Amino acid sequence: MILTAIDHVGVAAPDLEEAVAHHRRAYGAEVVHREEVAADGVREALLQVGDSYIQLLEPTREDSPVGRFLARNGPGLHHVGYRVTDCAAALARLRAEGVGLIDEQPRPGSRGTTVAFVHPKDHLGTLVELVEEPR
Amino acid sequence: MILTAIDHVGVAAPDLEEAVAHHRRAYGAEVVHREEVAADGVREALLQVGDSYIQLLEPTREDSPVGRFLARNGPGLHHVGYRVTDCAAALARLRAEGVGLIDEQPRPGSRGTTVAFVHPKDHLGTLVELVEEPR
Numbered sequence: 130m131i132l133t134a135i136d137h138v139g140v141a142a143p144d145l146e147e148a149v150a151h152h153r154r155a156y157g158a159e160v161v162h163r164e165e166v167a168a169d170g171v172r173e174a175l176l177q178v179g180d181s182y183i184q185l186l187e188p189t190r191e192d193s194p195v196g197r198f199l200a201r202n203g204p205g206l207h208h209v210g211y212r213v214t215d216c217a218a219a220l221a222r223l224r225a226e227g228v229g230l231i232d233e234q235p236r237p238g239s240r241g242t243t244v245a246f247v248h249p250k251d252h253l254g255t256l257v258e259l260v261e262e263p264r
Numbered sequence: 265m266i267l268t269a270i271d272h273v274g275v276a277a278p279d280l281e282e283a284v285a286h287h288r289r290a291y292g293a294e295v296v297h298r299e300e301v302a303a304d305g306v307r308e309a310l311l312q313v314g315d316s317y318i319q320l321l322e323p324t325r326e327d328s329p330v331g332r333f334l335a336r337n338g339p340g341l342h343h344v345g346y347r348v349t350d351c352a353a354a355l356a357r358l359r360a361e362g363v364g365l366i367d368e369q370p371r372p373g374s375r376g377t378t379v380a381f382v383h384p385k386d387h388l389g390t391l392v393e394l395v396e397e398p399r
Contacts, residue, residue, distance in 0.1 A: 130293050133313070135273065178265075203389050228290050253340065255275055
């Protein structure tokens with residue numbers, strides 16, 4: 130089994146501060162990290178949940194993947210991030226098994242991680258991000 | 265902060281065995297628990313991911329929540345389960361904060377847990393299940 134933990138659930142939200150405030154009110158959750166990921170067109174806030182995170186995502190442009198998701202579906206669960214020990218090795222395995230990939234190579238994610246997205250088609254309609262922790 | 269872990273991500277699938285086989289092939293994931301939850305109209309298979317689970321859900325009837333989700337959206341991420349120490353206390357807090365609930369009282373979930381669902385409306389469109397582990 131190459132997945133070692135649920136790293137995060139990614140939740141698309143039109144207003145990041147409102148989403149943070151909602152999670153604080155509902156659960157007492159606090160932001161442990163903030164980052165803008167220009168390549169993905171998102172600003173994110175991470176809320177710690179045990180050893181995992183809720184990743185709140187606000188698009189910085191309408192034509193970004195999260196922007197298009199919001200326009201189509203409204204706010205909601207956007208993807209799930211699974212932790213792996215070695216992102217490149219995980220991609221090689223998935224490729225060998227014929228699983229469709231969005232990212233053919235690992236790339237930088239937020240907070241120093243190395244990540245790659247798996248295509249939801251033929252993957253139970255579920256957008257999966259593989260997350261390798263910083264060394 | 266009342267959420268102690270991501271207990272599981274719930275994935276709706278039209279064919280449970282095909283979904284299990286896909287996860288075995290892609291990730292080497294193995295089933296650690298199977299159960300039919302008649303009240304929810306689902307058969308589920310749990311795959312262990314660290315201290316959390318991927319919960320694969322196949323509807324046992326079309327008019328169940330997961331059956332209606334599949335008819336509307338196709339397979340995909342259905343809900344996220346967060347672990348709490350005390351499900352009744354968590355519900356009381358959410359009610360006091362004006363968060364809409366599907367289950368006003370805790371009820372039995374799978375594998376001996378006590379659970380309650382939070383309404384996705386005004387909750388970032390995200391269906392959340394609060395999960396209290398068996399004693």
